[in-house]
Amino acid sequence: MEKAIEVSRLWKIFGRDVDHIELNQETISQLEESDEYIAAVCDMSFSVNKGEVFVVMGLSGSGKSTLIRCLLRLIEPTAGSIRINGYDVCGLDQEELTKFRRQQVAMVFQHYGLLPHRTVLENVGFGLKLQGVPEKERLDLSHAWIERVGLQGFENYYPDQLSGGMQQRVGIARALACDPPVLLMDEPFSGLDPLIRREMQEQLCRLQHGMQKTIFFVTHDLEEGMRLGDRMAVMRGGRFVQIGTPEEIIANPADDYVASFVQDKRNASQEVELCSLKH
Amino acid sequence: MFPEALEFHVSGSINNLVEWMLHTFRGFFDWVAEAILGMLMFLNDALSILPWWAYLLIVCILAWLTTRRVATTVTLTLLPLIIGIFGLWELAINTLAIILAAAFISILVGIPLGVLIAESPIAAGFIRPLLDLMQTMPSFVYLIPAVIFFGLGYVPAVFATIIYSLPPIIRLTDLGLNQVSEDVIEAALSCGATRWQLLREVQLPLAVPSILAGINQTTMMALAMVVVAAMIGGGGLGYEVLRAINRIDVGSGFEAGISVVILAIIIDRLTQGLAKRWEPPTVNNS
Ligand SMILES: Nc1ncnc2c1ncn2[C@@H]1O[C@H](COP(=O)(O)OP(=O)(O)O)[C@@H](O)[C@H]1O
Ligand SMILES: [Mg+2]
Numbered sequence: 094m095e096k097a098i099e100v101s102r103l104w105k106i107f108g109r110d111v112d113h114i115e116l117n118q119e120t121i122s123q124l125e126e127s128d129e130y131i132a133a134v135c136d137m138s139f140s141v142n143k144g145e146v147f148v149v150m151g152l153s154g155s156g157k158s159t160l161i162r163c164l165l166r167l168i169e170p171t172a173g174s175i176r177i178n179g180y181d182v183c184g185l186d187q188e189e190l191t192k193f194r195r196q197q198v199a200m201v202f203q204h205y206g207l208l209p210h211r212t213v214l215e216n217v218g219f220g221l222k223l224q225g226v227p228e229k230e231r232l233d234l235s236h237a238w239i240e241r242v243g244l245q246g247f248e249n250y251y252p253d254q255l256s257g258g259m260q261q262r263v264g265i266a267r268a269l270a271c272d273p274p275v276l277l278m279d280e281p282f283s284g285l286d287p288l289i290r291r292e293m294q295e296q297l298c299r300l301q302h303g304m305q306k307t308i309f310f311v312t313h314d315l316e317e318g319m320r321l322g323d324r325m326a327v328m329r330g331g332r333f334v335q336i337g338t339p340e341e342i343i344a345n346p347a348d349d350y351v352a353s354f355v356q357d358k359r360n361a362s363q364e365v366e367l368c369s370l371k372h
Numbered sequence: 373m374f375p376e377a378l379e380f381h382v383s384g385s386i387n388n389l390v391e392w393m394l395h396t397f398r399g400f401f402d403w404v405a406e407a408i409l410g411m412l413m414f415l416n417d418a419l420s421i422l423p424w425w426a427y428l429l430i431v432c433i434l435a436w437l438t439t440r441r442v443a444t445t446v447t448l449t450l451l452p453l454i455i456g457i458f459g460l461w462e463l464a465i466n467t468l469a470i471i472l473a474a475a476f477i478s479i480l481v482g483i484p485l486g487v488l489i490a491e492s493p494i495a496a497g498f499i500r501p502l503l504d505l506m507q508t509m510p511s512f513v514y515l516i517p518a519v520i521f522f523g524l525g526y527v528p529a530v531f532a533t534i535i536y537s538l539p540p541i542i543r544l545t546d547l548g549l550n551q552v553s554e555d556v557i558e559a560a561l562s563c564g565a566t567r568w569q570l571l572r573e574v575q576l577p578l579a580v581p582s583i584l585a586g587i588n589q590t591t592m593m594a595l596a597m598v599v600v601a602a603m604i605g606g607g608g609l610g611y612e613v614l615r616a617i618n619r620i621d622v623g624s625g626f627e628a629g630i631s632v633v634i635l636a637i638i639i640d641r642l643t644q645g646l647a648k649r650w651e652p653p654t655v656n657n658s
Binding site for chain 1: 577
């Protein structure tokens with residue numbers, strides 16, 4: 094199967110003067126002992142297929158946000174290599190990186206990251222504007238995407254006038270308006286009420302059905318991961334402890350950490366069964 | 373008494389240095405002086421053309437546009453009348469011209485400097501301590517270099533006023549740029565913003581309220597300094613205050629003082645109102 098994202102031996106270490114560290118057996122064991130350095134991503138290697146929804150799940154602090162930001166170098170990786178759609182991401186210079194971010198990937202953030210001084214319409218067209226797309230085309234595309242995410246009528250509202258769910262729709266429309274093959278989403282629905290969250294998940298599924306993008310989706314919610322993911326990876330302490338389809342992970346948790354995640358899910362589904370028995 | 377043997381004077385070397393600078397950069401100082409004087413004269417002429425009631429009208433319109441309050445608008449519009457009644461109208465216009473010239477140049481220089489220190493840690497390392505120093509110095513101190521480089525008259529008065537009123541606009545531009553939330557910056561970068569696009573499309577627009585607050589403070593500092601600068605030939609209302617002090621003429625001093633305060637209130641209200649207008653709406657259904 095064709096790969097959209099290939100990551101190999103990726104490291105991200107936070108700490109002072111970390112850029113000059115040569116990573117080898119010796120320095121790695123030193124790093125693990127010192128308190129000055131935090132290894133948020135440790136020697137990760139994995140790949141994501143084209144057109145697949147790949148979910149990364151883990152508790153907070155497990156390094157999910159760091160990993161997803163490394164993929165478009167919002168955070169500079171300390172070591173390792175990343176290939177996305179044939180681009181050697183770590184080897185790009187500033188100009189190439191800008192072009193790569195404009196054409197190959199788009200990101201959706203937990204806190205939306207909308208421009209508060211711009212209207213919904215301008216926010217959705219922001220990526221296109223940066224690319225220098227002519228105004229007419231930009232407006233057409235923005236209107237089309239506003240409609241597709243169900244925000245028609247709100248074009249001239251400012252982000253702070255909208256509810257969280259609506260703001261995130263703007264965030265999604267902004268990301269998709271540039272039509273990138275790869276979509277990165279960092280806990281996009283975590284800040285939303287359960288009902289809205291459910292609605293947004295369904296909308297994402299519908300959109301994805303018509304697009305077949307490669308989606309790298311980060312969440313701490315197992316249920317969300319199971320609903321959306323073709324494959325799922327469970328992350329802990331900067332590593333994947335298990336990768337597989339949601340069914341495989343539920344059926345065979347690799348260790349206690351994964352099992353504890355899955356346990357809640359099992360209990361929950363038992364409760365659902367109990368409820369349905371009662372009625 | 374401090375032992376005379378330990379005394380050591382640097383005044384001689386400093387005088388030499390100044391002498392050398394004046395000689396070497398003569399062309400530059402002449403150019404600056406000419407630019408300042410030209411601008412001041414232009415402003416003064418332009419402001420003098422307008423009849424007194426035109427000012428009331430302008431204040432009225434601006435006050436309404438920026439505050440949208442009837443009481444504030446009426447008060448601000450009527451206040452300048454008092455200056456006229458005291459017979460200080462022309463002097464107030466002179467003072468206004470100096471303030472506008474100085475504030476304009478401060479803003480023109482200050483905003484780019486603010487951007488520079490927000491963007492470059494190296495520049496910040498040099499400029500921030502300098503700003504701290506500048507803000508701790510009493511305003512009289514600024515008269516010294518002004519007089520040395522430009523003698524007495526309007527030009528050194530404007531120069532001293534510029535230097536004195538420069539720090540707030542630099543600081544608040546820097547602050548405004550740094551306050552932009554990391555989330556928004558990250559999002560813009562992820563969309564493929566270049567550094568320049570980030571500055572122009574995201575950081576500067578979001579820093580505008582802070583920059584406007586800086587413009588307000590810079591203008592107020594300019595007004596404060598313009599009174600002091602009368603000591604080196606600034607003229608205007610400041611000179612009237614100075615003369616009243618020399619003659620121990622409490623009455624005239626009071627009239628000139630009140631006029632300065634009125635000028636301050638109007639400029640302060642109008643520039644503050646401008647800053648408030650800028651915030652994007654936040655309430656539901658605007
Ligand atoms: N800028 C940073 N400087 C230092 N440590 C950081 C920084 N960002 C994240 N970390 C650390 O890296 C680890 C992983 O963080 P993060 O990727 O945000 O996890 P998650 O998104 O899974 O909650 C955490 O221990 C966090 O404290
Ligand atoms: Mg996170």
